[in-house]
Amino acid sequence: MPSLLEVNNLEVLYNNIILVLKGLSLKVKKGTIVALLGSNGAGKSTTLKAISGFLPLEDGEITDGNIEYQGEALTGLAPHHIVKKGLFQVMEGRRVFEDLTVEENLICGAYTQKSRAQIQRDLDKCFEYFPILKQRYKRLAGYLSGGEQQMLVISRAMLAKPTLMMLDEPSMGLAPMLVEEIFEIIQKINENEGTAILLVEQNAQMALGISSYGYIMENGRIVLDGSVDLLLNDRDVQEFYLGMGDNSENVSYRNVKHYKRRKRWLS
Amino acid sequence: MDIFLQLIVSGFLVGGIYALIALGFVLIYKATNIINFATGEFMMIGAYIFYSLSVYLKLSPFIGIPLVIVAAALLGALVERLILRHMLGQPNISIIMVTIGLSSILLGIAEIIWGSSFRSFPALFPRKAIIIGEIVLRSNLFYGFVTAMVVVVVFLLVFKYAKVGVAMRATANDQIAAFSMGINVKSMFTISWAFGAIAASLGGIIIGNIGGVQPTLGHIGLKIFPIVILGGLDSIMGAVIGGLLVGILENLAGGYLDPYFHGGVKDLAPFVVLIIILLIKPYGLFGTKEIERL
Numbered sequence: 001m002p003s004l005l006e007v008n009n010l011e012v013l014y015n016n017i018i019l020v021l022k023g024l025s026l027k028v029k030k031g032t033i034v035a036l037l038g039s040n041g042a043g044k045s046t047t048l049k050a051i052s053g054f055l056p057l058e059d060g061e062i063t064d065g066n067i068e069y070q071g072e073a074l075t076g077l078a079p080h081h082i083v084k085k086g087l088f089q090v091m092e093g094r095r096v097f098e099d100l101t102v103e104e105n106l107i108c109g110a111y112t113q114k115s116r117a118q119i120q121r122d123l124d125k126c127f128e129y130f131p132i133l134k135q136r137y138k139r140l141a142g143y144l145s146g147g148e149q150q151m152l153v154i155s156r157a158m159l160a161k162p163t164l165m166m167l168d169e170p171s172m173g174l175a176p177m178l179v180e181e182i183f184e185i186i187q188k189i190n191e192n193e194g195t196a197i198l199l200v201e202q203n204a205q206m207a208l209g210i211s212s213y214g215y216i217m218e219n220g221r222i223v224l225d226g227s228v229d230l231l232l233n234d235r236d237v238q239e240f241y242l243g244m245g246d247n248s249e250n251v252s253y254r255n256v257k258h259y260k261r262r263k264r265w266l267s
Numbered sequence: 268m269d270i271f272l273q274l275i276v277s278g279f280l281v282g283g284i285y286a287l288i289a290l291g292f293v294l295i296y297k298a299t300n301i302i303n304f305a306t307g308e309f310m311m312i313g314a315y316i317f318y319s320l321s322v323y324l325k326l327s328p329f330i331g332i333p334l335v336i337v338a339a340a341l342l343g344a345l346v347e348r349l350i351l352r353h354m355l356g357q358p359n360i361s362i363i364m365v366t367i368g369l370s371s372i373l374l375g376i377a378e379i380i381w382g383s384s385f386r387s388f389p390a391l392f393p394r395k396a397i398i399i400g401e402i403v404l405r406s407n408l409f410y411g412f413v414t415a416m417v418v419v420v421v422f423l424l425v426f427k428y429a430k431v432g433v434a435m436r437a438t439a440n441d442q443i444a445a446f447s448m449g450i451n452v453k454s455m456f457t458i459s460w461a462f463g464a465i466a467a468s469l470g471g472i473i474i475g476n477i478g479g480v481q482p483t484l485g486h487i488g489l490k491i492f493p494i495v496i497l498g499g500l501d502s503i504m505g506a507v508i509g510g511l512l513v514g515i516l517e518n519l520a521g522g523y524l525d526p527y528f529h530g531g532v533k534d535l536a537p538f539v540v541l542i543i544i545l546l547i548k549p550y551g552l553f554g555t556k557e558i559e560r561l
Contacts, residue, residue, distance in 0.1 A: 057443060083449030095444035097437045107430065108437045112449040160449060 003027040004070060004164055004196050005051070005087070011064035012043075012050050020046045022220040023065065028164060033190050033197045035207040035228075037241060038217030044200040045092055047217075048166050052089040053079040069164070084112050088162035092169050092200075094149040098142030102133055102152060105141050109156030119159065126155040129185050147178040154182070158189065165189075166198045171206060179203065183210055204241035208232060216241070269401050274522040275515055276402050280412040282514020284473050285494055287415040288487070289506035290422060291467030292495040297439045298459035301351060302500070304366040306467050307488020308373035313339050313468020314475035314484060315381050321389055328391055335472060336465050343464025347457045370485065377482040387479040391472075411473040418469050422462070423503055435459060439501065490534070493541035499554020508552065513537040 005028040012021035020043050028034045038044050049055055051067055051074065067074040069087055077085075097105050106126070110119045127134045130151040136144060141152060150170060157165050167186065171179040187210040190197050201207035208214055214231045216224040224234065231237050238244040291306045303309075316338050320331040346369065354362050392410035396403055426432035438445040438455045445452050471480075474487060494513045498505025521533030544552065 052447065054443065054446065057446065078451070079446040080449045080451040083447070088449075089447050091444060091447055095441055095447070097440040097444065099440045100433065100436060104433045104436070107433050108445070108448045108450065111430070111434060156448070 002030075002071075004030045005198070006068045007047070007051065007065070008068070009065035010047070010050060010062065010067065012046055012055065012060055013063045014046075014058070014060045016061075020060070020220055021050065024217070024221050025065075026215050026222060026225070028196055028198050029213075030163075031190070031194045031196050032213060033187070033199060033211045035204075035211035035214040036198060036200045036217060037202075037204045037207060037214060039202070042217040043220045044217055045168055048089055048168055048198070048200060051082075051166065052087065053077050053082045054089075080112075083160060083162075086161070086163040087166070088157045088160045088164070089166040090153050090157045090168060090170065093172065094146065094153050096141040096144070096149045096152050098140065100141055101138055102136050102141055102144070103138060105152055105156055106133075106159055109159035112160055122159050122161065126158055129158075129188065130155055146173055147175070147182075150174060150178075150182055151185075154185065154189075158193070158195075162195060164196045164198060166200070168200045169202060170199075171201060171203045179206060183207075186210060204237075208242075270522060271519075273402050274518045276399075277404060277408060278515035278518030279511055280404065280408045280514070281518065282511035283412040283419075283507075284408075284415045284470060284477075284510075285491055285514050286507040286510025287419055287473070288467055288470035288491045289494045289498065289510050290419060290503065291463045291470065292491065293498075293500065293503055293506045294422070294459055294466060295463035296495075297501045297503075298435050299347075299351070299456050301362055301366065303460075303463060304363065304488070305346075305370035305373055305485075306463070306491065307485030308370045308377075309339065309342065309464045309467035309485075310471030310474065310488065311377060311480065311482060311485040312342065312373055312471070313464075314471035314480040315377055316468070317472045318386060318388060318475065318480055319381075322386075332469075332472065335468055339464040339468035340461040342468075343460035343462070344457045346464075347460035351460070352453070352456070370488075374482055374485060381482070383482055385479055385481045388476045391476045405477075407477045411477055415470065415473055418466065419503075419507060422466065426503065431458065490537065493537045497541055497544055497551055499551030502551070502553035505551060505553030513540075516540055 007024060007026045010021050010024045011019065013019055024043070024047060026034070026036065026047075036044055036047065046060070049058070049060065050062055053074070055061060062075055069085060072085070074082060074085075074087075097108060100108070106123065110122070113119050132148055133151060133155060136148060141149065144152060154170070170182050170186065174182065183206050186197060186199070189195055199207050199211060208228050208231060211228050214225065214228055215222050216231070216237065224231070224237070226234075232242075288306065288310055291309060292303060295301055295303045313335055317331050317335045320326045320334055321328065326334070350365060350369065351362070354365055392406050394406055396406055397409045398404075426436060434445070434450045435455050435458065437448065438450060438452050442452055445455070471484065475484065494509040495506060497512065498507070498509030516536050517533050520536035524532040
């Protein structure tokens with residue numbers, strides 16, 4: 001199956017001096033959920049911003065490599081053109097328009113959609129996924145709770161009818177119960193709407209739980225990738241990302257071998 | 268008591284017209300965070316274009332006003348596209364200097380085209396004064412107020428309900444998130460400049476219809492400035508209330524105090540109140556807290 005999104009050997013430079021991505025490559029196939037994991041500062045959000053065309057807004061620049069979406073090059077396109085192509089990013093930290101009502105936020109999500117009847121149908125669908133939004137419809141988005149805001153930004157994304165939705169840390173700052181609910185809905189959206197999802201997460205357990213393929217980033221490049229089964233059985237992933245430790249022998253954090261193993265990824 | 272009522276009501280009417288021009292500031296500031304010091308000149312150019320259309324081309328106001336709206340929108344959009352677009356991300360002070368420079372350029376252009384002499388408008392509205400009880404209102408002022416309020420309400424409705432209005436508010440609220448919605452943020456800037464210029468030039472026509480037009484008509488822009496600051500730079504309702512407040516205040520000060528001070532109090536009073544209000548509420552009566560002050 002051809003890939004929906006293909007990122008090849010991407011290099012991103014901030015402020016002409018800080019090299020954040022150092023030759024990153026990844027693929028997302030049509031209708032799949034792909035997880036992009038990694039610790040703080042690994043460059044996960046930068047990857048998404050590069051794909052969505054946000055880099056010029058933050059003084060970042062793609063210096064090498066290319067991004068292809070459905071066979072077309074995305075590099076150099078303005079963000080609003082990229083959204084029109086069916087690629088929608090849900091930004092980190094629930095960027096709701098706080099001064100706008102829930103309704104108006106949703107109108108913004110459907111900004112690229114033309115047919116009113118279709119928007120109404122999509123809206124009804126959103127309310128099925130998130131009934132709470134219907135109750136809060138006329139309320140200012142700034143006054144919603146964190147979980148409700150996360151639901152709102154995901155609904156906003158659904159109304160744009162993307163073929164690929166990129167979610168940047170949807171679990172951030174939410175209670176564990178809520179995280180589980182949000183992830184269930186992400187999975188449902190993928191199954192019911194056929195939307196491919198690129199999921200950036202620090203919560204590896206949750207992310208791998210719903211994905212079919214995963215990439216692990218360290219320091220601006222992919223250090224490990226594979227199907228989720230493969231990753232879940234990888235000793236390094238278990239230890240460093242899933243916090244499972246090694247059950248057979250009691251590994252001390254001062255263990256030299258352990259340190260070397262992590263080091264291999266960092267270099 | 269009659270004089271008091273008379274002053275209040277006519278001040279209210281003047282204030283409504285001020286509010287429309289203040290909207291010219293607010294519409295641009297809200298979306299782009301730029302204070303357009305050329306708003307007064309946009310107003311003056313609008314008045315002159317209308318003057319030319321109705322005096323030289325003898326067009327009826329029903330054709331003239333829509334043409335002025337189109338011309339103002341083009342002027343605003345061109346200024347944004349050709350000048351301000353390239354100033355994105357530059358320090359605020361440079362951008363302010365650019366708009367001040369722009370005001371001088373527009374003033375000069377107006378003098379070149381229309382000369383510096385005073386011209387009076389052909390009558391737009393019925394001349395018969397409006398009499399409510401004991402209050403007598405100049406017809407130009409009364410109909411001017413009504414027109415200004417209609418325009419303000421139209422802008423309010425566009426911002427509240429039209430898709431482009433919602434997108435502009437979204438842009439004002441969070442630019443990056445607006446980008447992520449597929450909103451073309453840069454074209455929102457262009458549209459907001461066009462809207463601002465339309466509001467200012469319609470205000471210019473109304474003011475010109477009351478007192479005639481000359482290139483220095485734009486200096487009224489300076490008087491509008493306290494209104495915008497008073498209302499909080501980014502609030503449309505603030506502009507309306509600020510406008511009405513300043514109109515009434517100015518009229519009261521003019522009516523009661525000017526006779527004792529050989530004039531001048533009328534122009535000074537709004538600024539005194541502005542300073543007092545800003546001392547108590549530094550962000551204006553309705554402004555958002557993060558607004559950067561000059």
